[in-house]
Amino acid sequence: MEIISDNNNTVIKNIDDFDLGQTLECGQCFRYDKIGDKEYILAAKGKLLHARQEGVDLILFGVEGKTQANDWIDYFDLRRDYGKIKRYLLNRDEELREAIRTKHGVRILNQEFHEVLLSFIISQNKQIPHIRQIVRAISDKFGTFIGEINGIKYHSFPSVNQLVSAKEEDFRNCKTGFRAPYLCDAVSRLHQEQLDVESFKGLKEEEARQKLMEIKGVGEKIANCVLLFGLGYRSAFPIDVWIKRIMGEVYFGREASPAEIQKLAEERFGEYGGYAQQYIFYYGRDNKIGKKTR
Template identity: 45%
Template sequence: MREKTGSFDLAQTLDCGQCFRWEKQEDGSYTGVASGRILNISEQNREQALDDPFWRNYFDLPLDYGKIRDDLSAGDAALAQAAKYAPGMRILNQEPWEALCSFIFSQNNNIPRIKGIVSRFCAGFGESIGEGYYAFPKAERVAGLCEEDLAGIRSGFRAKYILSAARKVAQGEIDLESLKTAPLAEARDRLMTIHGVGPKVADCTLLYGLHRLEAFPMDVWMKRAMRTLFPGREPESFGRYAGIAQQYIFHYSRNNPELFEAR
């Protein structure tokens, strides 16, 4: 059954740190690029926009998040509170290669700077798709570059990591599509053969790029949240939708820092 789009919130989904190619416009709408397609979406036009099967899948509309929220929240007051804070959040179906690169760029970085790097990366090495927008650069194109070529995007130490990723993907050493069905630990280990990719970037790629909804990225905020709100619990305890639970917890914790004061 199609879930009503009323349970899908644009701001909660696009401003939660899982993607870096969407910008809020002055009129409150969002404009972004995915898989070489441009979309401007708002509360006013979203029903029409989401009639397109591509965008319905991208925003994960077929999955019943209402039931998942109820199941995750049952008997868990802390998680129920986190889920209640952003009930309209969804995990996007992003391109695996784009997600991998984006989260390599995210290392020791903040969202505005990540967006700037990604934007310059696309403008410099992606194909123009019109209206001043560019497709995400293909791994094969990036694999032929050197660190000096990437100097203009101002990604710093991350440039060499991007090149390592591009070469492994372009040469078939890492088959991103196969990681969608590989055992989670094996998929994580494969991603971590890329120079500069550790557990956090690997799990972000798994969750946000490969839609492995059981993946549970851990950063400073999440480690603090787990210690404070879920002491003694492991990510696996949240089950097959641990990644959705993680996103609720992360967003709630990041926007409520008072939870951790004097602790």
């Protein structure tokens, strides 16, 4: 991987195992707009990015120098050896081969903890386009203006301090529905208990999961999403409706319980369970594996 800056843009060259579109559209984040073939606008960590992928190169428009580029290299997890992860998983489970081949460019983003927590509380019983609309509405209402591209104004996902005065009605006006009190409780706990990444340091995965599940509206599935996408627990294996159907069809030949699926994931995927989950989820969803037909 090489970083080259020129004319206020930066190119990250020769990136292995990365596809910008697959990484953004696999269901782990919600603040992006696709504006062209492998070209996106992305709001993350209080910044706005216009990026396009050309082969194994990633162009970051308006990003100057290695310092700024490194922020996005970290965000996209580009320094991690995904080839090693794929080899490990394929040695343990041949069933993953087609999913990994097809969704080869998925990487797990290093997102902000509070944004992941609140976004996945919103995600309950929602399709991705609607989640994105709600997250954008909350950002536009409470966040900080970070730029305008193609006539569209973008705001950062609001900080805890920006959200602490929000009432249930404010969240309901952003179309959150029954999730509004859950969001208020989460923001209150984040603020009063000073919940942040540091407060989870040193906790075992189960301890961290139980701590998250003390928040209203956070069950095991959402907690596992937050562990994986917001806290760096890469063995976490979220089980939603899609994963339950896919795992049941591919691995059990029948409907399987979450406990059975969790046990299989721990035994088969181990410390890389989260990566396996992403390959399985994205591949299975796009190919409608396990989808019920009338």
